[in-house]
Amino acid sequence: MTVVAEDFPGDMAADHEPRRSISQWSIFRVPTHIRQIDARAYNPRVISIGPFHRNQPALRAMEAQKMRFYDRLMERMAYEDRDVGIKTAMRKLEPDARRCYSDEFEDISTDDFVEMMVRDGCFIVELLKLSYESNQDEEGQFVEEPIFATRWMLPSITRDLLMLENQLPMFVLQEIYNLTTFDTDAVPLNKLALLFMEPLSPQKGQYDETKLEDKGEHHHLLALFHASFIPSDIQPLRMDRGARWNREDHFPGKLWVHEAKRLRRAGIRFKYNPGSLLNIEFSNRELKIPTLFIDEWTGPLLRNLLAYEQCNSFALPYITCYAIFLNSIVEDLKDMEILQNAGIIYQSVDEDEEVVDLINSLTKELVFDMHDMSDCFIADQIEDINKFCKSWQSKCIYQLSHCANILSSLLPFR
DSSP states (O other): OBOOOOOOOSOOOTTSSOOOOTTSOOBOOOOHHHHTTOGGGGSOSSOOOSSTTTTOGGGGGGHHHHHHHHHHHHHTOOSTTHHHHHHHHHHHHHHHHHTTBSSOOTTSOHHHHHHHHHHHHHHHHHHHHHHHHHHTOTTOOOOSOGGGGSSSHHHHHHHHHTOTTSOOOHHHHHHHHHHHOOOTTOOOHHHHHHHHHGGGOTTOSOOOHHHHTOOOOOSSHHHHHHHHTSOTTOOOOOOOTTOOOOHHHHOOSSSSSOOHHHHHHTTOEEEEOOSOTTOOEEETTEEEEOOEEESTTHHHHHHHHHHHHHHOTTSOOHHHHHHHHHHHHOSSHHHHHHHHHTTSEEEOSSOHHHHHHHHHHTTTTOBOOTTOGGGOTTHHHHHHHHHHHTSHHHHHHHHHHHHHHHHHHHGGGO
16 A cells, blocks of 8 residues: 655644535546556446447447436426426536546537536436335335336446446536425425445445435535444544654554454454444444445445545545555454454455455555644544553463463363
């Protein structure tokens, strides 16, 4: 893993994302050095959103579905020239929307860019509305929509909508939502989106109610999903930039802490922690880590969240720190077994080796200064774990455990 110093601005918004001028990029092409680790994780399988994957042959089949959803959304609006109103609004937003992308797309004309914003944006807004209406059906039946009648399509679309290169600016979606929503008691767009994305959460659980009531401004759907992982009570550390950790004193293992098997020998007990994925706690020799469910979607999802943090220095590196910590405690299958037995990792993939490889590969090619912990949300926990491992209590536990292992190996020969 590459380590360099990163500078983050001090003016932070309430939702842990700083407010930024519209001229700054928020939607990026994934850098080559990151993409090469697992290129498939960043390529949409079913649908293209925005300009990066526009007109790709493998994704053209969904263009007809986009137009069908556009027509459905127009039917919700009772006034004439409704389509003209949306296109006019998108034309006004087009310059700002272009500035959100790291590429200039000079080959896409203004008319084509506006048409893309309308088509892709209306598809997403109508999809979120239909999904919510379907889940509110008292009989538990989906609304009449062919996409909802398949087992594979909706999860695949959701996955594609959470890719860094497959985004529309959130203000585009919000404008379309505002123009097509007339009920004053309607569910806000952020909540619709979070409920739609919930099945792909690595925790497979329901959001905290405070997250569903999120009224913050976010760059796009992936940024909104990123913010949903951050516990409300977590505040980024802002220590003196001159204070740095050195590897010899503070990094006893391959990264921040020892691997799980060695931590257990040192007297640390592993337990799962309910709540947010980032809710890592250490006290009274107990290391509590929230459950991570690993399936075929987990790798691409985490990689896109990491790529978002890597490309946008305004997104504080919560997932980066989580990935480094997870990589620290998982070195091999023995470490995996400890976490599985503690209920910290559940998996649907067949081989444990695949999970170990995934965890160890998440931090490859990440740029993060591991010696500067001012932006690490678990800096205190890391220090406490390492301090305990150096304590006389831990050393006594380790020696007793070592002696017990020797005795148990000798007893059969007596």
